[in-house]
Amino acid sequence: MSYENKFVKVSADRGLAVVTLDRPSANAVSLEVYDELRRTFHRLGEDKQMRVAVFTGAGKVFCGGNDVNDFVDLDFDQATEYLAHVRLTFNAMYDCPVPIIGAINGGAVGTGIVLASLCDIRIASEKARFALPEIDVGVLGGSRHVMRLAGQGMTRLMMYTGRRLSAAEALQAHIVDQVVSPDELMPTAMALAEEIASKSPPAIRLAKQGLNRTEFMTLKEGYEFECTLTAAVRRTPEAKEGALAFLEKRTPSYAIRG
Structure with a gap:
């Protein structure tokens, strides 16, 4: 199975894949990145040898959201087409046949918090931060995905204010399932992945x-x-x-x- 991407790096061994979003400096998602993510998770699901995936971000940020440059001159028709790509990518992650463990190493903002919510299980670094800041940049975000985890009240609070939550607050709001130190993040995620990979x-x-x-x-x-x-x-x-x-x-x- 080939994973030749520019911004989404994949390493796989014994049915366990590590998928890393790597687009310096903030791992912002462009149309090209959306398409790479969609293809990657489709391929993971089609690979019968694949058992589980760990999804994380390179550097200090999990995902800093959409590349705002994409929205500056986006008209209605262009936005409709752009958002179709976004939906296909989110669906590919949600529908991926193998479990995805999110290793949230830093900021998960806008699209970042949606990508985190699309993982089956979320482990966050103590340095992780979560937000739906779209209200401040002239768009609306993926609140429906976040609402699956956080419920109505917290999701509306985040959506209306753009307020950032700490990892501890995200844990309390059920946005993440576990919070660990930065040094423990990948070992914890990989240990869980190994446990899942050992099952049928x-x-x-x-x-x-x-x-x-x-x-x-x-x-x-x-x-x-x-x-x-x-x-x-x-x-x-x-x-x-x-x-x-x-x-x-x-x-x-x-x-x-x-």
């Missing part, structure tokens, strides 16, 4: 599919759909290996299948 690959992919699909279903609808996934996972050889390993009190062995 088809079961993990089906679990993510189920979590995405049932998120907006009623309780009964969601559990009914989840039952169909349970039946589907039982058809995989990994399911039998997992059951045998449990009975034999050993670690299951899940070979990477092409």
Whole structure:
């Protein structure tokens, strides 16, 4: 699987990918970066050997938001086309079949907080900061994505004021799931990725599919759909290996299948 990008760097080993947004100095997202992110997460999902991804930013910033230069002369028609690229990218991350762990190393502003919210699990450095500052630059942001995590009140507060939250405040608001020291960020994210990668690959992919699909279903609808996934996972050889390993009190062995 090839990942030849200018701004989105990918390294992969044993089914574990590290995706790094690298566009100095603030990892601001341009149209080109959106397209690179979309292609990257599509390819990760299509790669049957891939089990989990860690997504982070190069340097001291996770993502400083959109490149404001793109908006200076953007008219209505251009904005409509531009935002279509943005939606496709966000959908590619949300729908990526493998879990994405966000390692939020610094500022996650505007698009940055949306990219963080699209990860399955978010681990933040104590130096991370979160904001929806679009109200100050003549656009509106991805509040609907943030609202999945933070709820109505906090999302509206951030949207109306552009106020920045510290990592501790983001943890309290459920925007992130864990806060660690900067030195512990990548080791913590990688340890979690290794743990997920050790599980049955088809079961993990089906679990993510189920979590995405049932998120907006009623309780009964969601559990009914989840039952169909349970039946589907039982058809995989990994399911039998997992059951045998449990009975034999050993670690299951899940070979990477092409």
